[in-house]
Amino acid sequence: MTEASVAMLRRLLLDRYDDLKRGLTRRLGSSEMAGDVLHDTWLRLARTDTTIGTLHNPVSYLLRMLFNVAHDRRRAEKRRLTKVDIEHLLEVADETPGPAEVAEARSDLDAMVTILAELPPRRRTILLAARVDNMARQEIADRLGVSLRLVSKELQLAHEYCLARQRQMRETDCAPDRRNSSLNRDLSPRRGDRDHDLAE
Incomplete structure (x- = not known):
């Protein structure tokens, strides 16, 4: 695939x-x-x-x-x-996910759906385009008819909100620790993005 x-x-x-x-x-x-x-x-x-x-x-x-x-x-x-x-x-070696892995993935997906639903529509669209569809920021800006700076700002705000909500979920025991989870990897800023933000 x-x-x-x-x-x-x-x-x-x-x-x-x-x-x-x-x-x-x-x-x-x-x-x-x-x-x-x-x-x-x-x-x-x-x-x-x-x-x-x-x-x-x-x-x-x-x-x-x-x-x-x-x-x-x-x-x-x-x-x-x-x-x-x-x-x-x-x-035969069992390659299927174990109960802990399934539980973590289920929790990650539920948390991701909840957090994304809380974002403003444009911010959610920009975050999904960048993190799920792997679109370049300029391409996102062109598609939405907004400036590159606005895309960068919305991404930064989305990242900050997602990380804050993850911390809040951990602190209130509404979700397991996701410090090493796929949700953290999917929604956290990448090094190139952080460098790009600093450059702007």
Whole structure:
């Protein structure tokens, strides 16, 4: 999967998270399973060994991916392992995410959705364009019809707000420590961005 395709699918999942969860809940008959499917799909999108070409219809691809994950979960729940199956599985290295990794990813995604929803629309658009779509600042400025300085200012404000909210969540025990989490890496300013801000 190209980086652009992954970014597009992650952006789509974030933007339509609530609608996707409602649709999956109706289809699966369980809000909890719908949430698990969304989080499993987020984990799959985070894996670097997933490979596809350019996406022509990202919405259809994401929905198909969600349904495949749901099918895999249902099949796994129905399957009963024999003693021989268990012994065979124990001989193979398990590369699936462990409970701690799944819990951290779920918490990261929930926190990211919450924090992004709290940002003003333009600031959120600029942050997602820079961090999820990997767009250059000048490209963002051109697309939105604003100045490069305004884009830089909005990014800085978005970063400061996201970091402050993360600290607040940790301090109030509303979310686990994310000092080493993917949320911190996704939303924190990159070194090049900080240098660019200082230069301006």
